[in-house]
Structures are given as structure tokens and as C-alpha cells.
Amino acid sequence: MNWISTFLKSSIGKKLLMGLTGLFLCTFLIVHLTGNLQLLKHDGGLAFNTYAVFMTTNPLIKFVSYGLYAIILFHAFWGLYLVMENKKARPVQYAAYNGNANSNWSSRWMGVLGTIILAFLILHMWNFWAQYKFGTTPYTQYERNLATGEVTFSPFTGEIAGKMEKYVDTERNVEITKVKDLYSVVADGFKAWWLVIIYVISMAALSFHLVHGFSSAFQTLGVNHKKYNALIKNIGVGVFGIIIPILFAIMPIYFLLLNH
Ligand code: HEM
Numbered sequence: 279m280n281w282i283s284t285f286l287k288s289s290i291g292k293k294l295l296m297g298l299t300g301l302f303l304c305t306f307l308i309v310h311l312t313g314n315l316q317l318l319k320h321d322g323g324l325a326f327n328t329y330a331v332f333m334t335t336n337p338l339i340k341f342v343s344y345g346l347y348a349i350i351l352f353h354a355f356w357g358l359y360l361v362m363e364n365k366k367a368r369p370v371q372y373a374a375y376n377g378n379a380n381s382n383w384s385s386r387w388m389g390v391l392g393t394i395i396l397a398f399l400i401l402h403m404w405n406f407w408a409q410y411k412f413g414t415t416p417y418t419q420y421e422r423n424l425a426t427g428e429v430t431f432s433p434f435t436g437e438i439a440g441k442m443e444k445y446v447d448t449e450r451n452v453e454i455t456k457v458k459d460l461y462s463v464v465a466d467g468f469k470a471w472w473l474v475i476i477y478v479i480s481m482a483a484l485s486f487h488l489v490h491g492f493s494s495a496f497q498t499l500g501v502n503h504k505k506y507n508a509l510i511k512n513i514g515v516g517v518f519g520i521i522i523p524i525l526f527a528i529m530p531i532y533f534l535l536l537n538h
Pocket of ligand 1: 406484527
């Protein structure tokens with residue numbers, strides 16, 4: 279297996295690891311965004327809280343989550359190492375940006391943007407992930423009328439086994455869900471305007487990072503054909519540079535407006 283270690287030590291091998299882990303993180307972002315969009319449903323958080331229980335209790339997803347944490351850390355610290363290596367190799371900086379010829383320039387900016395995203399992630403995990411896992415997240419009881427679909431909810435202070443309990447009260451024809459209320463943690467968190475500003479600025483950094491990173495990953499993978507280059511660029515800019523960051527940014531803004 280000597281060729282593997284030789285390849286991974288080569289400059290293309292090092293970049294390939296960044297590209298592959300980056301593309302994996304892009305797919306995570308799509309899944310995360312799709313799940314989070316349930317925050318915008320007008321159901322008091324029932325769909326989102328049910329989804330959060332599934333994501334944190336399903337054994338396969340839990341397993342993938344540990345891989346995700348490892349890949350985020352690897353991508354961040356390997357990326358910073360490559361930026362430093364790149365800087366050492368070319369200590370005299372370019373006077374001006376000169377397109378693709380100037381890889382040092384983009385590597386440095388990718389490093390700065392990546393560091394902003396890493397700082398955002400630390401704050402973000404503290405805001406929600408840690409509160410859900412280790413904090414005192416409240417419980418809410420939802421009642422969904424099975425005839426009309428109407429949902430009502432109120433705080434629940436009793437005890438339940440685990441994060442969620444669900445059953446049908448046949449006499450009243452309602453489905454009752456008692457669940458750990460991550461929705462209210464998110465809604466309360468975004469009452470703070472300064473946190474919303476940090477999130478929106480971070481989504482701008484994410485946008486620029488993904489526009490460059492997405493096409494750069496395909497270039498490293500050797501995909502270089504007239505027909506595909508335009509498609510990759512359009513997906514990079516349109517989906518990862520515009521749609522995804524804007525939809526993420528809408529969430530904190532939505533809750534800030536809802537709370538005021
Ligand atoms: C701005 C809108 C966002 C909201 C409202 C949001 C919300 C949440 C919530 C509620 C959690 C904890 C529950 C869970 O584990 O699923 C979470 C976890 C997480 N978020 Fe976000 N998120 C946002 C954006 C992002 C972005 C842009 C990234 C990446 C750059 C990100 C990365 C993560 C990661 C890595 C986790 C841990 C996932 C896991 O444990 O499997 N989030 N997010």
C-alpha cells in the first residue's frame with residue numbers, strides 16, 4: 279500500500295482529500311437544509327421536533343453523524359495545514375489577483391473563509407446541538423385533531439421515557455405527541471439580533487467558500503470537459519453559492535421577525 283501513502287503525500291493527493299471531504303459536506307448541507315426547512319411550517323414545531331428525534335436516535339444516522347464530525351474536523355484542519363504549506367512554498371505574495379494562475383491567493387481566501395465557517399460551527403453546535411444533548415430543553419405536548427388536522431400545543435412538565443412519546447386518544451380522536459422541544463430552543467435563540475447578524479454574515483462566508491470549493495473539487499477530481507465545466511460552475515454558483523446560503527439565512531431572520 280506504499281503507493282497510497284505516496285499518492286496522499288503528493289500535492290494532488292492532498293487536494294483530493296480536501297475535495298472529497300468537501301463534496302461529502304456539501305451533501306450534508308442539502309440534507310441539513312431540507313430538515314431545517316420544517317422550522318418554517320406553521321405547526322408550532324411538531325414536524326421539526328419529530329424530525330430531530332429521528333435524526334438523533336436512528337442508529338444508522340447516529341453512526342453517520344460521528345463520521346460527519348470527523349470529516350468536518352479533518353476538512354478544517356487539513357485545509358489550514360495546506361494553506362500554511364502553500365504559504366511557506368511561496369513566501370513572496372502576488373501583487374494582484376491573476377486568475378487561475380494565482381492559486382496562492384484563492385488558497386489564502388479559502389483558508390480565511392473556512393476559518394470563519396469553523397468559528398460559526400463551534401458557536402452553532404453550542405447554540406443548538408449541545409443544548410439539545412446536554413442542556414435543559416423543555417418538553418411540549420402537541421395534539422393533532424385526526425379529523426381536521428389542526429394542531430394545538432402546550433408546555434409539558436411531566437416525565438416521559440426518552441425524547442418522544444406518541445399515541446392516539448381514540449375517545450377524543452386526537453394524536454398526542456410529547457416531545458423534546460428543539461424548535462423552541464431555535465426560536466428563542468434567534469430572538470437575539472446579534473446572533474442573527476452573525477448567522478447571516480457566516481452564510482455569506484459559506485456562499486463564497488462553496489462557490490470556489492465546489493468547482494475546485496471537480497477540477498481536482500480531473501473533471502475537465504467543456505460540456506460539464508459549465509454545468510458544475512452553474513451548480514456551484516446557483517445552488518451552493520445562492521440558494522442554499524439564502525435559505526439557511528432566511529431561518530434566523532424569520533425567527534427574529536416572528537419574535538418582534
Ligand atoms: C442557519 C440556519 C441553520 C439552522 C437553523 C440550523 C439548525 C440546527 C439545529 C437545530 C441543530 C441541532 C439538531 C441536529 O443535530 O440536527 C443543528 C446541528 C448541526 N448543524 Fe445546523 N443549522 C443551520 C445552519 C447550518 C450550517 C450552514 C451548517 C454547516 C456549515 C450547519 C452544521 C450543523 C452540524 C454539523 C450540526 C450537527 C449535526 C449532527 O449532530 O448530526 N448548520 N443545526
